[in-house]
Amino acid sequence: MVKIATWNVNSAKARLPNILGWLDRASPDVVLLQEIKCETASFPKGDFEAMGYNCAVVGQKSYNGVALLAKQPVEDILDHLPGSPDDVQARYVEATVGGIRIASIYLPNGNPVGTEKYPYKLAWMERLRQHAQGLLKTERPFVLGGDYNIIPAAEDVYDPQAWETDALFRPESRAQFRALLNLGLTEAFRALHPDEQHAYTFWDYQAGRWPRDQGIRIDHFLLSPQAADRLVECRIDKGPRAEEKASDHTPVVLELAD
Template identity: 40%
Template sequence: MKITTWNVNSLNVRLPQVQNWLADNQPDILALQELKLDQDKFPAPALQMMGWNAVWSGQKTYNGVALISRHELQDVHTGLPALPDDPQRRVIAATVNGVRVINVYCVNGEALDSPKFEYKRQWFAALADFVRGELARHEKLVLLGDFNIAPADADCYDPEKWHEKIHCSSEERSWFKNLLDLGLTDSLRQIRPEGAFYTWFDYRGAMFQRKLGLRIDHQLISPALSALLQDVTVDLDARAQERPSDHAPVTAVFDL
């Protein structure tokens, strides 16, 4: 089974790239973040014509998440139970061939002294509560998406510059560890314990061309999937396209 996460930073802009990527790579599941379109604007007919099923939670201009698969998507859930009034569309979960997939577009937080950082703090606590319950119900589970956290200095091109800055602060990294402490494994680091594998590159300053990025897109997997993990890759070719997303797809392959 091949599972991919990709923050597309506007599906309206990137739909042809997504369609080409699906045709070329044939994943079992593609999780998208930052759709940036209303619920009724999702291009389901275009994907269906290609043979793909989809479920999504859209929001105009901001946020939005989707799961795309050739297989049936069952037991679909959106949002975080601990934040029932949250208007931001950041979570969608479904079961595909016995694997529970939780797709998240985690809060950015803006800066450590921003009011948005308090929202990020509350949101990650609510996410941990949700994932804890999902793990109790699903042996095979993957929590994936854009986490907006680089979990270690090795996941940042300049640790000194980013020290205690947004995405790289000690507090944010503690939230990431809280998720791992639920029993999840960072799939990329299981396969490649060392080295730089950046998934996000700022559009400014030719950061992609200079290979200066952060690893903030992740797939965290339950023990049952960890035992079946074969490989994890970051598709930098997708980031190198004309008018690309600022994120690269991250794919995990399982013997399933």
């Protein structure tokens, strides 16, 4: 069994004790982190290496940043999403681990919608779709995991009406997400839990969203057909969100058969 986790940690340094504690308990083989919020050189690599993880990190000062940690060798690292050489935001890292191509994704938020941030989000998603199309041609198993900043459907948000105009739930955003799925990718959580309610991965710090369970599901795993054939489980671990100094996201854990 291969266990892959994704988690937007909302600052690797600020959350380090939480992250290390969870890794010790959950012991995933591969960990995809988003919003590490530090430059590559200042990522606390040594702490993860001490736990047996090899690290591929793409950071930038104060914002964004992604990492891929694995107990096996991390090979053929791609440190950006192809398609826009001028895009310097640290949002994508991809590598081969144990024969599986795996990416850690921090998709743009896109808010406020009336600014350049929303077209950037949609263009980034189109680049991701084109890249996924290329990966499919290899016919190798791949996993695209991370914070997609997309609420796929009404059951994935506590109040759909309140989110109608938000970049995470606008029709254009969801259409781009469907375009990814329409390539033949499988959204792991809903494939196994089609009717589960209150299956959220993010709860805002404001307005008591966590204690009232008013969340959204925006952290996803998309699998190629070859990876989907090996899908055993995909679950949300809400435990870390209840801890002191928690990230506003919680981990999602994917299990694939060997």
